[in-house]
Amino acid sequence: MTIRPRRACAVALSLAAAVVASACSYGPTREAPPPIPPGIPPAAGAPVPAVDINAPGRTSDQLRPWAQGINEQMNIPVAALAAYGNAAETMRQTRPECNLAWxxxxxxxxxxxxxxxxxxxxxxxxxYALPPxxxxxxxxxxxxxxxPDTDGGELDGDPEFDRAVGPMQFIPESWR
Incomplete structure (x- = not known):
């Protein structure tokens, strides 16, 4: 199962556009939003080391040492942090115009x-989240x-309607 990089980029950019649109939707009948506090948005995260995305096996495993060095201060499990870094690095190498950060x-x-x-x-x-x-x-x-169901209940256990699954809550159709 793979996540379509184009869809991941589109979702991330759609979320960003919604945030910008809501933050910028003031006019003569609405007050301007308060000034943005210092540190918002937060500074860029720790740079992700280069990953050989064509290597055999789980390429996120290449980022475990990087993730182990910074995960505790952020309260993010190593597996999740390595996956975020791997996805961002994969996008950087395959679709740099996306600018998706970990x-x-x-x-x-x-x-x-x-x-x-x-x-x-x-x-x-x-x-994998346990329990799912x-x-x-x-x-x-x-x-x-x-x-309506897109996976016969294989991933979400529901043969009638889809349900979001996993740590990032993708719907089953996205996993194809």
Whole structure:
């Protein structure tokens, strides 16, 4: 299973655009937002070492030493931090115009599942959340999209509607 890099970039950029649009949506009938406090947005994260994205095996394993050196101060599991760095480095090498930073992914991972630790889950060395983190049924209830099943329940256990799965909460269709 692979995540489409183009979709990951589009999601990250869509989130950024929504933040910018909401922050910039003031006019004659609305007050200007307060000044941005120092340190917001935060400074760039620690540079990610180069990764041989064509190497055999899990390329994020190349970043474990980097992640082990900085994960505790950020309260991010090593497996998650290495994955964020690996995804950012993969995008840098394959789609540099995306400008996807590992810190953006870490922000999303924190909001979605606290880096794979939602409701007491933990990440194993391969980055799988145990017990699995499965989102709510996307059945079109108020406030939620209606997404009929795309995986026969294979990833999310629901053969009727999709549910977001994993530490980053991708819907099953994204995993294809």
């Amino acid at each position: 810190t953006t992914l870490a922000g999303i991972g924190h909001v979605e599942t606290r880096h794979g630790r939602y409701r007491g889950a933990t990440l194993n060395d391969d980055g 983190i499965i989102g709510i049924q996307l059945d079109g209830s108020p406030g939620f999209a209606r997404i």
